[in-house]
Amino acid sequence: MARTGSTKHTIGGADDLVAAHAAHSELEAALSRYIYRATRDIVYELNIREGTVGWSEAIYEQLGYGKREPVHTLEWWTSHIHPDDALHVEQKLSDWLLGQESTWACEYRLRKADGSYCYMLDRGIVVRDDAGEPVRIVGTLLDITKQKELERAKDEFISLVSHQLRTPLTVIRVYGEMFAAGLFGQLTGTQATHIARMTDASIRLISLVDDILDLSRIEMGNYDVMRAWTDLGSLLQQCIQDVQPLADGKGVELSLDSDPSPLKAYTDREMVEQIVANLLTNAIRYSQPQRGRVEVRCYAAKSEAIIAVKDNGIGIPKADQEHIFERFYRARNAANIEEHGTGLGLYIVKSLAKTLGGRVWFETARGKGTTFYLALPLK
């Protein structure tokens, strides 16, 4: 190639790069301006080092502030986040900035000029310098208040209806049990069979309603965790006692093996009982009648308490294993042995375990049995 005697016009030379960079920045700025105008979302650019924020016009339109409002500081933004959401946002943001994920998404309430709050879905990306330090966050705020209100109304409706269903169902169950016990006179064989069917159906409906109530509480984030030092050995004994009639009815043997020294965890007793009750009833229901053996073990491992519920039942087929913690999922082999089931129990178990800072998992072999494990932090 012929030399020009100067590097000035060489493609890729310093001046070209500067010019290309300037053109690119101009293009970026122009694009940002158009995007600001084109979208109804609020678009922002946060300069982390300077603590300043650039907003699209939508910030004024959607939140009702006048142009004199000092919206251009990080402090303004953080001070307008609902006090109940502020800690969560701060925590999530710092985790995100320290982590490797490039995109961010968070929901929180932001104060409007009239003092009311709107729900925002904040989504953004981080721009880092050569050393990997975060420099800017560019993102959008989408007003999801309507959607949130609809969700809440739906959850409240489900919870109200479920409560209204539970009371009459309990009345049916109790009267059925009283009939069966002969409190209203001796029943004929056929009457006893029909009454037993009715009582059985009402018990199943009550348990379905309970599952739906739990589900709506989980979805609304309405679980109050009441932690206290809890002796897991006595808790397990109680759970086994509660499911003994179910096990007897199916000819399944139950046993408990726990550390001789009492194992205590700082946790919510009722929630742990609910988890274990679910695992135990499943272990019994998915065992072969008259041949089932269910063993419960409890031991400490590092900073966790482990509760294992082992059965020698039907096992979980490979294709179903990744789905069984999903809502409403039931494996075909389970539906064959146990006609009634909702597929909600394990979803609830997993959500409760997570709420308590724990986890659940299982080991299984088709036709040989399954062991479910619950790990809970001791402290």
Ligand code: ADP
């Ligand atoms: P349900 O028991 O009402 O169907 P769950 O959510 O409790 O709902 O369980 C989901 C599915 O996981 C069950 O339908 C079954 O396929 C499988 N499963 C749960 N526990 C066991 C177990 N101990 N042995 C075999 N399969 C199980």
